Amino acid sequence: xxxxxxxxxxxxxxxxxxxxxxxxxxxxxxxxxxxxxxxxxxxxxxxxxxxxxxxxxxxxxxxxxxxxxxxxxxxxxxxxxxxxxxxxxxxxxxxxxxxxxxxxxxxxxxxxxxxxxxxxxxxxxxxxxxxxxxxxxxxxxxxxxxxxxxxxxxxxxxxxxxxxxxxxxxxxxxxxxxxxxxxxxxxxxxxxxxxxxxxxxxxxxxxxxxxxxxxxxxxxxxxxxxxxxxxxxxxxxxxxxxxxxxxxxxxxxxxxxxxxxxxxxxxxxxxxxxxxxxxxxxxxxxxxxxxxxxxxxxxxxxxxxxxxxxxxxxxxxxxxxxxxxxxxxxxxxxxxxxxxxxxxxxxxxxxxxxxxxxxxxxxxxxxxxxxxxxxxxxxxxxxxxxxxxxxxxxxxxxxxxxxxxxxxxxxxxxxxxxxxxxxxxxxxxxxxxxxxxxxxxxxxxxxxxxxxxxxxxxxxxxxxxx
Amino acid sequence: xxxxxxxxxxxxxxxxxxxxxxxxxxxxxxxxxxxxxxxxxxxxxxxxxxxxxxxxxxxxxxxxxxxxxxxxxxxxxxxxxxxxxxxxxxxxxxxxxxxxxxxxxxxxxxxxxxxxxxxxxxxxxxxxxxxxxxxxxxxxxxxxxxxxxxxxxxxxxxxxxxxxxxxxxxxxxxxxxxxxxxxxxxxxxxxxxxxxxxxxxxxxxxxxxxxxxxxxxxxxxxxxxxxxxxxxxxxxxxxxxxxxxxxxxxxxxxxxxxxxxx
Numbered sequence: 001x002x003x004x005x006x007x008x009x010x011x012x013x014x015x016x017x018x019x020x021x022x023x024x025x026x027x028x029x030x031x032x033x034x035x036x037x038x039x040x041x042x043x044x045x046x047x048x049x050x051x052x053x054x055x056x057x058x059x060x061x062x063x064x065x066x067x068x069x070x071x072x073x074x075x076x077x078x079x080x081x082x083x084x085x086x087x088x089x090x091x092x093x094x095x096x097x098x099x100x101x102x103x104x105x106x107x108x109x110x111x112x113x114x115x116x117x118x119x120x121x122x123x124x125x126x127x128x129x130x131x132x133x134x135x136x137x138x139x140x141x142x143x144x145x146x147x148x149x150x151x152x153x154x155x156x157x158x159x160x161x162x163x164x165x166x167x168x169x170x171x172x173x174x175x176x177x178x179x180x181x182x183x184x185x186x187x188x189x190x191x192x193x194x195x196x197x198x199x200x201x202x203x204x205x206x207x208x209x210x211x212x213x214x215x216x217x218x219x220x221x222x223x224x225x226x227x228x229x230x231x232x233x234x235x236x237x238x239x240x241x242x243x244x245x246x247x248x249x250x251x252x253x254x255x256x257x258x259x260x261x262x263x264x265x266x267x268x269x270x271x272x273x274x275x276x277x278x279x280x281x282x283x284x285x286x287x288x289x290x291x292x293x294x295x296x297x298x299x300x301x302x303x304x305x306x307x308x309x310x311x312x313x314x315x316x317x318x319x320x321x322x323x324x325x326x327x328x329x330x331x332x333x334x335x336x337x338x339x340x341x342x343x344x345x346x347x348x349x350x351x352x353x354x355x356x357x358x359x360x361x362x363x364x365x366x367x368x369x370x371x372x373x374x375x376x377x378x379x380x381x382x383x384x385x386x387x388x389x390x391x392x393x394x395x396x397x398x399x400x401x402x403x404x405x406x407x408x409x410x411x412x413x414x415x416x417x418x419x420x421x422x423x424x425x426x427x428x429x430x431x432x433x434x435x436x437x438x439x440x441x442x443x444x445x446x447x448x449x450x451x452x453x454x455x456x457x458x459x460x461x462x463x464x465x466x
Numbered sequence: 467x468x469x470x471x472x473x474x475x476x477x478x479x480x481x482x483x484x485x486x487x488x489x490x491x492x493x494x495x496x497x498x499x500x501x502x503x504x505x506x507x508x509x510x511x512x513x514x515x516x517x518x519x520x521x522x523x524x525x526x527x528x529x530x531x532x533x534x535x536x537x538x539x540x541x542x543x544x545x546x547x548x549x550x551x552x553x554x555x556x557x558x559x560x561x562x563x564x565x566x567x568x569x570x571x572x573x574x575x576x577x578x579x580x581x582x583x584x585x586x587x588x589x590x591x592x593x594x595x596x597x598x599x600x601x602x603x604x605x606x607x608x609x610x611x612x613x614x615x616x617x618x619x620x621x622x623x624x625x626x627x628x629x630x631x632x633x634x635x636x637x638x639x640x641x642x643x644x645x646x647x648x649x650x651x652x653x654x655x656x657x658x659x660x661x662x663x664x665x666x667x668x669x670x671x672x673x674x675x676x677x678x679x680x681x682x683x684x685x686x687x688x689x690x691x692x693x694x695x696x697x698x699x700x701x702x703x704x705x706x707x708x709x710x711x712x713x714x715x716x717x718x719x720x721x722x723x724x725x726x727x728x
Contacts, residue, residue: 223497228653272650291497302656314653315541318478320502321653 004089004458005069007047015050015092018060023051034093037080039429040342044086046073046093053098055172055180055211062209063178065092065458072176073460074209076117076144080151081345082427084204088462096146099211102126109186111169113214116146123215133220135161137253138423139333146210152202154423156253156285159380161218163423165201172212173200176454186214199449204425205460207453221287224252225294226316228325229305230278234258237280238356240308241379244284245352247304249297254380255283255329261336261376265328268335273328274321278311282379283329336374342390344402347430348413349422352382361412362386369405383422410436426464434465467520467616469511470577472567472595473504473539475532476588484697500535503583505651506644510613511581512543513649518616521545523574527555527567533667540662541654548574548668555672557685560589564597566683569675571602574668579621580641584609592643599641606641607634611648 005011007026015024026048036043052058058074065072071091078085087093100117105127112127112134121141127134137155138148147153149171154163170184173196183197184190200208231237237256244254258280262273275281282305286297302313316325337343350358359375366373372389388405390398410420410433420426420433435443446465450457457466478497485492511522524539526532527550536547550570558566571580580602582595592608599606611631612624620637626645636642672683681687707717722728 227656271647274650274653299656306657313656315656315659316653318499318502320505324650325653 003069004071004091004461007070007091011064011068011070012048014064015048015061018057019050019052023053025049033078034075034095035086037078037083037085039081039083039427040344042083042086042088042428044088044090046087047090049093049095051095051098055174058094058174058209058211059178059180061092061094061178062174062176062459066177066456069456069458071458071461074146074205076147077119077140077142079140079143080147080427081347081424082204082421082429084151084425084427084460084463085147086428088428091458094209096209097144099146100144103212105130105132106186107132110217110219111186111214112217113212114145115212116149116210117144119144120148127217128220131220132217134167134215134217135252136164136167139330145213145215149201149210149213150203150205151423151425154378154381154383156255156378158378158383159254160250160252160287165198167216168197168201168213169216170214171197171200171210173208174211175208176456176459180211181208184214202425204427204464206450206464207459209459222289223291223294224285224287224322225291225298226283226285226322226325227298227302227305228275228314228316229282229284229302230275230311230314231280231282231305231309232278232311234280234359235356236309237282238359238379240282240305240310241355242353243304243308244301245380247300249286249300251284251297251301251380252287253283253285253378255377256379257281257283257329257332257376258374261332261374262328264335264339265331268338269328269331271327274324275314282310283325284380332376336387336389340372340389340391341393342398343387344406345424346386346388346406346409347383347421347424348386348409348418349381349383350413350416350418352380354416354418355379355382355384358384358412358416358418362409365405365408369401369408371401371405373405378422381422382418406433428463431464431466467514467518467579468575468577469514469520469522470571470574470580471504471507471511471522471524471539471544472580472582472598473508473524473526473535474501474586474588475499475526475528475535476501476586484695498531498534500538501583501586501588503585503587503646504535505583506646506648507581507583508539508542508544509649509651510642510644511579512652514579514613514616515543520578523547523577525550525567525570525574527551527563527570536667537659537662538654540665541656541658542652543655543658546668548670550670552671552683554680555684557688558683559688559690560591560593560597561689562683562685562687564594565601565687567594568598568601569677570670571598572676573670573674576639578638580604580639582641582643584643584645595641595643602641604639604641605636606643607636608643610642610644613648 030045030049034049035045071089073087074094074096075085076096097117099115102114104113120143123134135157137157138153148164152165172182174180262276286294288294362373375386377385414437420430426434475498478499483492515522522544523546524544525548555566585592596606607625609626610623611626615622620635622635625632
């Protein structure tokens with residue numbers, strides 16, 4: 001099955017004839033950056049790295065790779081966290097980041113058509129200048145939209161607005177044999193056969209290569225207010241979240257954070273957070289079109305929180321206040337990273353009313369395994385980011401300890417009817433945890449889908465269900 | 467310690483269009499907020515009260531809707547507030563504004579310490595604080611970076627003199643304008659919003675003033691003539707460099723040296 005062809009001079013010649021010398025890199029000319037993503041522990045350089053600029057180029061390379069049995073991996077910004085874009089079988093890597101043009105803003109259909117290499121931060125700026133809004137809001141703003149589509153990236157606003165998949169109207173896809181298909185379109189409704197676009201979304205580059213995407217936009221909400229709600233302890237904070245959700249007021253984001261992470265961020269940024277006197281906080285954001293509407297929403301939620309034992313509810317209503325709070329929130333991950341020698345992240349998603357139970361469980365694990373575990377982030381959508389920190393553990397002890405803690409966490413998630421990944425994907429690193437959870441029939445079905453798209457298994461082999 | 471903090475309502479965003487013909491700010495539909503620099507003065511006052519006791523009052527000048535910033539000050543922990551408001555005060559420049567507020571201050575009682583933000587985000591003159599102090603006949607220090615010590619009769623502070631930091635002791639009563647980031651301002655509290663929603667806001671108008679000379683207020687009391695208001699030109703210069711990491715890093719260092727950042 002894995003009898004792939006090793007690239008030779010002839011293959012290089014083909015790539016150069018198609019793209020020119022300046023866009024084809026082999027051997028030592030390939031930067032080490034392309035051997036890994038942001039996950040430590042797995043790296044491999046491709047045999048050839050090519051900068052593609054058009055669908056036609058992608059199609060011709062795929063056709064060639066198909067005919068010659070060469071593995072191909074498409075890569076965006078390389079900001080993935082599960083090794084999905086690491087070319088573990090070598091072969092050709094398509095660097096999609098040069099396909100970065102915004103092609104059309106259709107204000108009559110509220111869609112944005114663009115190439116896969118456009119960065120998330122460019123999308124939000126572009127559409128917001130037109131009073132429009134692309135709601136998915138993953139933390140990594142330098143990720144490409146192609147990468148976001150391929151992981152079905154989520155982000156903080158998922159509570160109210162959903163995830164990337166909810167905002168894909170249509171895709172142009174190059175299939176592993178080089179043929180180009182269009183799925184979906186600018187249409188709002190679509191009951192026309194299997195929804196291939198929804199299958200491609202979240203497929204982590206294993207089924208086809210997205211070369212163009214049409215995204216759904218909505219009108220930009222004009223106002224936003226956040227509340228920072230201090231609680232005496234994390235348990236009280238997180239236990240309040242299901243009550244907020246039950247109240248039917250819909251914050252765009254519900255985040256939780258603990259004092260120790262806030263202090264780490266203060267030290268990391270060298271500036272003070274507006275409040276660090278409490279053990280635990282919820283950070284909620286509301287958006288809408290008038291201050292009156294927002295006040296009604298946030299007062300209802302603030303009252304619920306006070307009834308549930310919150311110490312107060314601080315109002316974040318101006319640019320300066322938002323900056324003071326969100327700059328710290330944005331630095332949490334880096335601050336935690338800076339506090340230790342190495343770390344790994346578990347991205348499980350559990351039903352929203354089980355978040356408190358899961359977090360409490362990680363506290364138990366901390367004691368049981370004598371390892372530092374930190375978590376913060378989404379409380380409103382059940383997607384947790386739990387960081388296990390290496391600290392003083394030796395390089396030999398670390399992987400063993402990590403595996404034990406991760407096993408325990410994924411078992412707990414399964415027990416709570418959660419799933420392995422909320423938004424980072426399965427890629428290479430989380431495959432075994434997914435296999436452990438799904439029935440063999442489910443995995444078999446995924447393998448057959450992969451086979452239908454990619455009979456020679458040349459597109460990003462060894463990932464997700466393999 | 468009796469502390470008074472001067473606060474102002476300003477447009478909620480810096481992205482305000484200026485009518486190119488009339489030079490008037492297009493304020494319609496633009497939210498207002500408390501001048502961000504005043505939050506540092508408020509926070510300074512709240513911390514002094516926490517350590518030394520006393521009361522904090524705020525004073526603002528503006529149209530009736532400027533009551534909102536006084537409510538906000540209540541939500542941060544301020545005890546009392548007054549708004550100096552009268553049609554006769556409209557069109558005031560920095561001189562007339564300083565005089566008007568100083569008249570208002572006299573109606574609120576006596577204070578050990580008056581605190582102001584170093585400037586506002588809409589006027590940017592940084593003059594109203596010191597001018598008020600002159601009208602009130604009290605000493606003042608601008609651009610205070612840090613409070614070192616508070617004594618019974620004086621306060622020891624660090625002031626920013628652009629190229630140097632000077633330490634000065636100043637006797638009460640006095641006025642200080644404080645720098646951005648002297649303390650991280652606290653956030654308004656929803657609990658305080660509920661508990662202060664009926665708290666009175668005193669309105670002080672022309673008829674309450676000691677000085678009844680109308681020529682000292684509003685447009686009539688303003689020697690400044692505004693010739694033109696225009697938005698500052700935005701600098702969108704950008705350079706893109708390509709090269710090896712070594713080339714690019716030395717290029718960045720050279721650029722930073724050129725700008726004297728390093």
